[in-house]
């Protein structure tokens with residue numbers, strides 16, 4: 001039985017934006033989430049755009065981008081995925097980053113790292129299929145995930161301003177609740193499952 005100890009807040013959160021697009025609605029959503037989150041959470045983006053395409057040929061000698069990714073994940077208490085759905089799955093760039101972080105074998109960066117997923121789409125099902133896809137990947141990567149609430153965000157023009165202000169009150173309330181739940185979830189995981 002490991003010794004139970006408490007990791008007190010504030011907690012650091014590394015967030016991934018699954019889109020590389022300059023006008024990404026998921027990047028806009030990430031700005032809104034940061035604004036609405038409890039003050040006990042401190043956010044830093046974990047960039048994915050400059051990673052080469054992963055191959056296990058790199059496993060013996062990770063390039064700087066791969067090492068930086070793994071160090072960034074190691075240095076945060078939890079991760080948050082804000083991702084679009086491309087062709088009913090997560091974008092290749094995000095899957096590539098996850099593959100990099102999951103290796104070399106035995107050094108999976110996501111093991112026991114609490115996570116949550118959320119996404120925005122212009123379509124009505126709001127990235128639901130991509131999120132299920134991502135949840136399968138994170139399960140395999142041994143990341144404890146926030147199961148509930150789920151958040152499938154359909155973006156309509158003006159719903160979130162470019163600097164991340166949510167203009168619709170009920171959406172704002174919903175996203176605030178989501179981030180409060182995420183904070184509680186991180187607290188539970190870091191309390192019950194202490195970091196090694």
Ligand code: FNR
Nearest residue numbers: 019021023024025026084085086087088121122123
């Ligand atoms: C999409 N889009 C999309 N939307 C969706 O709800 N389900 C899907 O499967 C897809 N598939 C898809 C594939 C590709 C290649 C693109 C470029 C787009 C539309 C998507 O929701 C929209 O482009 C969003 O703006 C994507 O989010 P970002 O990249 O702006 O954050």
